[in-house]
Amino acid sequence: xxxxxxxxxxxxxxxxxxxxxxxxxxxxxxxxxxxxxxxxxxxxxxxxxxxxxxxxxxxxxxxxxxxxxxxxxxxxxxxxxxxxxxxxxxxxxxxxxxxxxxxxxxxxxxxxxxxxxxxxxxxxxxxxxxxxxxxxxxxxxxxxxxxxxxxxxxxxxxxxxxxxxxxxxxxxxxxxxxxxxxxxxxxxxxxxxxxxxx
Numbered sequence: 001x002x003x004x005x006x007x008x009x010x011x012x013x014x015x016x017x018x019x020x021x022x023x024x025x026x027x028x029x030x031x032x033x034x035x036x037x038x039x040x041x042x043x044x045x046x047x048x049x050x051x052x053x054x055x056x057x058x059x060x061x062x063x064x065x066x067x068x069x070x071x072x073x074x075x076x077x078x079x080x081x082x083x084x085x086x087x088x089x090x091x092x093x094x095x096x097x098x099x100x101x102x103x104x105x106x107x108x109x110x111x112x113x114x115x116x117x118x119x120x121x122x123x124x125x126x127x128x129x130x131x132x133x134x135x136x137x138x139x140x141x142x143x144x145x146x147x148x149x150x151x152x153x154x155x156x157x158x159x160x161x162x163x164x165x166x167x168x169x170x171x172x173x174x175x176x177x178x179x180x181x182x183x184x185x186x187x188x189x190x191x192x193x194x195x196x197x198x
Contacts (some may be wrong), residue, residue: 005092006113008046009085010038011078011133012099013054013070023056025099029186030193035063037102045109046095050088052081077154078133079145086142098133101179102189105170112136115168121160127171132156134177 012025012035025035035051042049051064054075060067070076071084078098085094095109105111108124116122116136124134133156141163148159170176180186 004047006046006095006109006136007048007050007085007089007091007093008042008095008097008109009050009052009082009089010035010042010064010097010099011052011081012038012060013052013081013084014075014078023053024180025051025053026056026059027180027186029102029180030190033063034099034102034180035060038097038099038104039063041104041106041108042095042097047091048089050085052085072149076149079149079154079156079159082137082156083142083145083149086137086139086145089139092139093136094139095136096133098179100181101131101134101177103176103178103193104134105173105176108134109136111170112168115166117166119164119166121163121165122168123160123165124170124177125167126174126177127169128174130167131177132160 027034029037049064051060051067053060053067054069057067068084068088070080072080082096095112097104112122120138120141122136124131145159153159178189180189
């Protein structure tokens with residue numbers, strides 16, 4: 001893996017509607033903020049760590065090399081965050097992860113890098129379903145994504161289908177991709193972590 005050609009992006013720009021409008025990335029989880037957990041699999045494995053956020057920017061600046069806002073306002077979804085990240089880096093590749101999956105595997109970046117083969121996009125698959133916001137994307141696709149957004153596209157899967165893409169098998173660790181969409185999710189996963197603690 002050539003770290004000099006790879007940046008990382010944590011998507012933390014959503015509205016957190018299912019969590020009462022709270023900023024999910026800054027939510028405490030198992031003694032740390034969710035953004036800290038999201039940083040873990042990227043730190044030391046990417047040349048630059050970017051965080052896509054649209055509020056509490058000063059708080060997020062403590063965790064990444066740069067904080068980038070959506071290039072267009074209105075909370076338009078993860079594709080807007082991905083495009084903003086693709087436009088913000090000079091590297092050849094961008095690894096993306098969500099801010100609300102605190103247990104992603106430590107070897108995530110290595111496996112996505114190796115698993116992409118000759119494809120332009122590689123998406124993590126847990127053996128049961130794909131996780132489209134855990135992926136590696138060729139930065140040269142930024143212009144095409146801009147055109148798709150201008151045309152009204154907001155579905156990640158449909159944009160991926162425009163390109164050469166593949167799944168990367170993570171069926172050995174499906175629970176690593178659990179994400180927190182609600183307070184109930186958070187409570188369940190914290191309890192699971194506590195039960196597994198030594």
